[in-house]
Amino acid sequence: MxxxxxxxxxxxxxxxxxxxxxxxxxxxxxxxxxxxxxxxxxxxxxxxxxxxxxxxxxxxxxxxxxxxxxxxxxxxxxxxxxxxxxxxxxxxxxxxxxxxxxxxxxxxxxxxxxxxxxxxxxxxxxxxxxxxxxxxxxxxxxxxxxxxxxxxxxxxxxxxxxxxxxxxxxxxxxxxxxxxxxxxxxxxxxxxxxxxxxxxxxxxxxxxxxxxxxxxxxIDIDFFSEGDRSFSRKLMKLPENKKLILFGAVNAGDKRKGVDFFVKALDILSQKYPDLKESVTVVIFGNFKGASFPKLSFPHIALGYLAKEDDILNLYRAVDVYVIPSLEENLPNTIMESMSCGTPCVGFDVGGIPEMIDHGDNGYVAKYKDPMDMAEGIYKTLFCGDYNQLRLNARKKIENCYxxxxxxxxxxxxxxxxx
Incomplete structure (x- = not known):
């Protein structure tokens, strides 16, 4: 054939x-x-x-x-x-x-x-x-x-x-x-x-x-797999003593990728939990095509467009949560990659996202276009419940389905x- x-x-x-x-x-x-x-x-x-x-x-x-x-x-x-x-x-x-x-x-x-x-x-x-x-x-x-x-x-x-x-x-x-x-x-x-x-x-x-x-x-689950978080952070030159929130896409400046809602969610998070500014850093990847990234209420590191799969792999391994505030999605590769590396995800209830993220089990599905609920999802994923179990469940979901x-x-x- x-x-x-x-x-x-x-x-x-x-x-x-x-x-x-x-x-x-x-x-x-x-x-x-x-x-x-x-x-x-x-x-x-x-x-x-x-x-x-x-x-x-x-x-x-x-x-x-x-x-x-x-x-x-x-x-x-x-x-x-x-x-x-x-x-x-x-x-x-x-x-x-x-x-x-x-x-x-x-x-x-x-x-x-x-x-x-x-x-x-x-x-x-x-x-x-x-x-x-x-x-x-x-x-x-x-x-x-x-x-x-x-x-x-x-x-x-x-x-x-x-x-x-x-x-x-x-x-x-x-x-x-x-x-x-x-x-x-x-x-x-x-x-x-x-x-x-x-x-x-x-x-x-x-x-x-x-x-x-x-x-x-x-997805190749042998390549996109869990690894040494500290080692990956050193490779990607990311802080080793912070909680890292990841946001990005190939064209991260596209309004459909929900950057405005991500910024609002971070604003809400910083207002509700002001002490987090000392312990949380936002990591951004992707192309903004000349546009500058909006001002964030948390310290952030912009990595730009990542062409090498090894860099993408180590980024997912390095961070604590991947946030995908997209307003239109089918079945995002980024969620699949993140969860395959054992990193939980937070996304809106739109498209195929709720088919990938099992709410409360391997991540958080926020109400559509609701930055307050997204902020709550980020906080709960990072600081509430059994984070290690979230990681295990995320990896298992990819193994069993994708x-x-x-x-x-x-x-x-x-x-x-x-x-």
Whole structure:
């Protein structure tokens, strides 16, 4: 059985990382698997790109800019929400690529931003090969958005889209939704990483008749594992005698990552427990794209973007709690990584987060957009109850639900059922 995974990026962003980790998990189970990506960044022989010449790479970049420019024009020359939506009106037809032709299973992951167009996906469907789509966001079941938030229009037909400058009955979301109707009659199996996303997906008219499974992302529990906290703190040059609260993401400045709520939670924590300023330090990682981090009521250390997995590993091992105040999430890799290292997490009750954090057992699930409850969660995790038991429970949850072997076996059974 030959499987090809298709992803815009090799390892940039949560969806790409999850896809790459699935490739590794499948390889360990003996599956003949290749990752086809628009942006190959490593010398991994199991990763290939259709853009292997300068001309092809330029053409791929053209598709990226063409789609963004098209959105810019059709959205009334507004840059607002330019990357919150995708229309897939431009892309590369990969249906004739040798890797695709040889594959028994075509497995699409996040393929936006000029890699595959809707016409390109149609061409893949025409091959008659089994197609699996892992949804890392809502794009396949909506008109144009990646996260519908409170909107439920996609359940029938998208229109009057809140992401558009001039929403209307026949707006861009409506037009793209109509173009996606081929999904309804295609033999595509959809996989969601969380039960939360599955509930969203099966309510969409585009996917209601399709088979929808829930299989989480995998993680290498042998790599992301507990270690010597003192040693990791020395490596990362972090204080050894403080309680360390971790916050961050690849693009930590993105408002959807909830930085404002994190700051408010820390303000509440410092006001309610002023003595904590002497014993607590906040650690921040990620890219803020030129923006400065908001002023915090606790001492903090900014590590910036961490490219090396060893640094990420030691950071999770070094800290006492990871706080994820995200306002939109599917199944965050960061929670998985943190808990696999035995570090409890605090997050809002949104998306797939409450499926990962078992409230009071391995972390704390705060009320959505409630910084006061988040502050309480941070305090209780660090200073109340049996902290060591929280650590043990966090690690056990990852072992039992998200290990590479467990996830790979579920995908293999799905593949075999489609051949």
């Amino acid at each position: 030959k499987v090809v995974l298709v992803s815009t990026y090799e390892r940039k962003g949560g969806a790409a990382i999850a896809c790459y980790r699935l490739k590794e998990a499948l390889l360990k189970e003996g599956v003949d698997v290749t990752l086809l990506t628009a942006y190959k960044t490593s010398d991994d022989p199991t990763v290939v790109t259709p853009f292997d010449t300068r001309w092809k790479r330029l053409k791929n970049r053209f598709h990226f800019y063409k789609e963004r420019f098209s959105i810019f024009i059709k959205n009334g020359f507004s840059r607002k929400n330019l990357f919150a939506i995708s229309i897939a009106d431009s892309g590369t037809d990969i249906s004739a690529h040798p890797i695709i032709r040889e594959a028994d299973i075509i497995h699409l992951h996040w393929i936006n931003q000029g890699f595959l167009s809707l016409n390109g996906i149609k061409e893949l469907c025409k091959l008659g090969k089994p197609i699996v789509v892992t949804m890392h966001d809502m794009w396949f079941c909506t008109g144009i958005c990646h996260h519908a938030r409170e909107c439920i229009s996609y359940q029938n037909i998208c229109r009057e889209c809140m992401f558009l400058q001039n929403p209307g009955i026949y707006d861009l979301s409506y037009q793209t939704y109509l173009e996606k109707r081929f999904i309804h009659s295609s033999d595509i199996t959809f996989v969601t990483c969380s039960r939360w996303l599955q509930e969203k997906v099966i309510s969409s008219m585009l996917i209601q008749e399709s088979l929808v499974k829930t299989i989480p992302n995998p 290990s590479e072997k467990l996830v790979a076996e579920r995908y293999i059974r799905l593949y075999e059922s489609k051949i």
